[in-house]
Amino acid sequence: MISLTINGQKILTEHNKTILEAAEAAGISVPTFCNDKRLIPHGACRICLVEVEGVKNLPASCTTPVAEGMVIRTHSERVVQARREILSLLLSNHPLDCLTCEKSGKCKLQDYCYEYDVKEDIYGGEKYNFPIDASNPFYQYDPNKCIVCEKCVRVCNELQCTGAIGLNERGFLTHMGTPFEMGMKHTNCVSCGNCVSACPVGALLPKNKEKYRLWQVATVKTTCAYCGVGCQLELHVKEDRVVAIQPGEGSPNDGLLCVKGKFGYSFIHHNDRLKTPLVRKNGELREASWKEAYELIVEKMQQTKATYGADAFAGLTSARCTNEENYLFQKLFRAVIGTNNVDHCARL
Amino acid sequence: MTNSIREIEAADVIFVIGSNTTENHPVIGAKIRQAKLKGAKLIVADPRRIDLAKDADYFLQIKPGTNIALLNGLMHCIIDEGLQDHEYIRTKTENFKALREQLKEYTPEKVAEICGVEPEDIRQAARIYAKGERAGIFYAMGITQHTTGTKGVMAISNLALLCGNVGKTSAGVNPLRGQNNVQGACDMGGLPGDLPGYQKLHSAEVIEKFERAWNVRLSAKPGLTIPEMLDKAEAGLIKFMYIMGENPMVSDPDIQHVQKALEKLDFLIVQDIFLSETAALADVVLPAVSFAEKDGTFTNTERRVQLVRRAIQPIGQAKADWKILMELMNLMGYPNTYHHPEEIMNEISSLTPQYGGISHDRLSLEGIQWPCPTKEHPGTPYLHKDGIARGLGLFVPVEYEASAELPDGDYPLVLTTGRILYHYHTRTMTGRVEGLNQISNEAYVEINPITAEKFGMRNQESIYVISRRGKVTVKVYTTKTVEENVLFMPFHFAEGAANHLTNRAIDNIAKIPELKVCAVRIEKIDDPFKDEKLSFGDL
Known part of the structure; x- marks a missing residue:
């Protein structure tokens, strides 16, 4: 075991943990975009950075292993300022269309901008101008809203193991995309939607037929009715209609679904349903x-x-x-x- | 499954046979690939070059219906090189000598000939499996839907026992169950010879136990399996059928025969959420609710009993199946009432040893894997941990036998059937999801390009596929997924249904039909309008 101090609190943790894991285990919340317990730590988004006494820069807590005697501050003035800077940079190249964005209410960028008081684009620099890829029947991808956390790419490679998407271009133009920009429809994508479920912002969204706000839905945990794997689902219900499905965490599916479990629910409210005895x-x-x-x-x-x-x-x-x-x-x-x-x- | 889905990630060898896992159990398919990424070795054996084949260290593209020859060949090689788990065999199994004796003639050369693979690949695959510390076998209907289905399962069990892979984590014998609750339907006594918990009808003690609990006299006469029911219905001996949530007019072999049988009945009740092809033949159709409209439990392929929770009100006047069944029981003079499925589960657990400790209030977190005999029991992630349940693991030598219907001059090709990722069973649900239909909305037959050329057929051309039982019109899909002279059709589609062609020859023990092998021929359609007329006529 290793002992360290986070925000003045003495903590004991196992030696193979990251600072982020140690903080979360101690009930200290650190913001993250790219982190996912199921994935190899990546350190792409930097929003989880923390101050470690004796270390010159601010390391990403999701990729930094704990060490004996570390003194860590997760919300010092310096850390908060750095996070504001990161959010300002993200926001300077992000459409400010929360009024109509489907993700509003469950968008991490929105949540953190609120938490850290980042209101507007202060840089006024260049903006993405990518075409939206709506070629998949179930979801669409708006690269202009992508914050390049690579969660989708890693879910597709490390968990779903399909490898349909990757990062294209370099520098400012870096974005998640398909090989040769051929469009989702023409890749080996199996429409599992696991990237969509993992996206922290509104870049990957289900093509919903019904309009709803995430704060209007009730969530009901249940078991998928297709195959024998028995995946756990969260049904999003608005006014007695199932409007979306998110994968449940834990056994047996650990946050994964297939195309039928994620997107194959519209039969529930189909007009052909039998409504009276015949x-x-x-x-x-x-x-x-x-x-x-x-x-x-x-x-x-x-x-x-x-x-x-x-x-x-x-x-x-x-x-x-x-x-x-x-x-x-x-x-x-x-x-x-x-x-x-x-x-x-x-x-x- | 003897083992758990979560254990897959720690397996060092995974052997997939007769399961197109990434399409039919997609999340388990993903977990197998995750294990592969972490360094597990993967062996795949299947008549089709399924997607998982490209991840495999060894892929054995066997001829349809030759599983047992391959499994025996693998065991032959393992014993030949002395790679079996000697200690495990000595202490935990019996009848090894008979197995060793019987396997002698299954040389890799002979087996390679039967299966259409290379002898060296059989040897290599055998070495990989035998050298695994934790080697799990995963199979599905590709093993069981044969006239030798039960023997196929026994051969798998022999192989697992031979290398000591039963009774430890991340290993085992893992049938991947098809439907969401096929495990539960079996557990609950939805079988003609078993009361709930596989308690046998032939035991007087069992009958007495249920007679006391249910307060009625019970018949001890074994019931009929589906194929037997349909035969007897066609013969006029079954008069009344009640079909709940099932669509044999698409899912069962030889649909013409199914239709004749159902039409011969005096009275047919179908209870479903849509007017399925089977419901269209009924005298009374009862509207049931979908999974989103009711409470209860499903038991998944790893024996995990999980909650189903009501999210919305029933559509129209539809009622939950349990409510309909209870009301009918009451109207027939049996006064049992339940206010919630929870109360039914309490009755189940009082009568079913494996479910003894299961109640709805214990299931909210991650469900419980049976056996769970008491309220304190945490459930069982993998079976046979403290020794094989029957005492010693029994080796049952089984011989390879050819399928019931083999290709001949009139029907020179082999047809095998299965599911695809984008549809489920008879499409009553997935056929009503727009996006899924955008990707896949009609029946097709996979044909190797060389075979297609031999018959002068092009990709996307509509053709006839004909067997001794029927004729359907479907589109050609040329692909190297299948070998020459082997065809594959998904069975989901009511129009151009594969099950118009399939053989209803059954396995004598489990009564499972041989849906994976039948003989067919293919013909071009000359009249360009003929296929349109025919496909509408199929309705």
Whole structure:
């Protein structure tokens, strides 16, 4: 163990930690753009810089390992001034369109500019003028809003391991892009949207059909209904509609999703959803009340059981339904109808 | 899975066979690639050059239906070079001698001939697997959907036992379950011979336990599996079917047969969220709710029981499936009532040993992996930790047998089927997502460019694919993903459905149909308007 002091607080930590990890473990919040626990520390954005006694410059806390006896200040005047400078530089080349930006309310640049009182572009220098890439059906990329933290690139390379995107150009023009600027649609991108989920600003955004503000949505944690991985999801709900999905953290998916889990939810509110029971009359399925449907089912069940016995029934329960529902389905067949003719699509 | 998804990152060898993981279990696919980045060795065996093949240290492009030959060949090489885990075999397994004896004839040369791969690649792959400290095998329907599916699983189990890979972390035998809750549906007794928790119908004690709990007399007569139900329905012996959340009119082999069977019924109830191809045949359709509209639990492929939470009100008059089932039970004179799925889970845990300690209030953080026998038990990340569950790991020698239907003069090509990344099962959900349809919206058949040229077919041309059971019109997609004379079709699409062609020959033990191998021929469509008429006619 290593002992160090952060903001006057004595802290014990393991030797292989970074200053950022030690600070966070001690409940001290340090701003970050490019940091992500799942990724190799990168030190691209510099916003997490801190003051270390005896060190001339301000090192990035996310890439600096702890050492015995370190005395660290995370919010000294010098640090705060340096962070303001970084934010001013970022803001000087960032569209000030928070009024209409979809990310407003969950944008780290917005949050930190508020926290550090950075209001406007004070430099008035050159600005990005890149075309927006909307070629992917599910998300769009606005390079003009990119702060070059490289989180998306690293998520794509280190976690999703698809490697569809990288950094193009050098110097001021450095931006996340596709090989030869061919556009997302023409890369090997699998539309998992894991870059979109990780973007701290409004550069990568889902193509939402519905307008909502992030502070208007309720978040409900649940389990994905597609494959057997069982990814954890956070459904964003506004006025009884699911308007977006974010990956859940922790097992089993650790903040990752696939294209179906991230973007494949619009079936929930699709017009084709069955809204009433249907009963076949004169060869056609017609809308009916629950009472009518139930009465017909009960009558047929009793009739069939009396005439042909319980083994003339067969039921398919569902690998798409919950445990509780599967349990009840087989109970209905075994305990109420009286047959073991219950199976499901486990083999298909 | 014997092991956990999170353990993948610490595996030093990963062997993927019969699973297109990056498309069908994408997040597990990503985790396998992460392990590879950290230095794990990767072996992939599949009839298709799947995306994961490009990450593999050894990729074995085997002929469809030859898994068992390959697995036996790998074991032959391991034993031949003395690379097996001698200590593990001596202390934790039985019947090794019989296995060793039986494997003698599976020389890499002979196996290479059957599988269509190089003998040296089999040797190298065997060495890599055997030398792994923590070697995990990952498989899916590419192993099981064969008439020899059960034997394929046994061969995998033999290989894992041979190298001591059962009962430790980051190793094991890991079937990747297809649907979100197929694990749970099996756990809950959605099987004709098993009550919840795989408690067997043939045990008088089990029957008595459930009779007491449910307060009724139960039948001990084993029920029918899906293929048997459909056969008996077609024969007029099954009169009444209730299908919940399933679409056999697209997902099951030989759709013509499925349709005949369902049309022969006196009464069919389908409960679903959309009017599926199967629901369209029903006498009564009951509107259920989606996962976003109900509470409950799903159990994932690593046995993790996780919460499903209601986020929105039911659409229209739709009701949660559990509510519909309960109301029907009540109307049929069985008075059981539940106010919330939580209460159903409490009943489940009182009757199901593996779920004994599971209740909704314990699941909010990261779920719990069964077995979880008591309220205090933390769950089980990997199985057989304290020795193989049955006592000793049993080697069951299994022989390679050819698939039920092989190519011949009339049907010279092999068709194999599967899923793709952008759709799920029968597309009732994904077919209604605009972006997914933009990427993929029609049936197609993958054909090797050499085979396509042999038949005079161009990329994107509509053709007929014909088997002994049916004929469909689909577009050609020429690709080297498949070898010559092997075709692949995704089974998602109701129009041009692959399952019009597939064979319903089943594995005698598990009753799983051989969806991965059947014989077909392909024909050009001469009349340029014919394909349009036909594809509409397919509806």
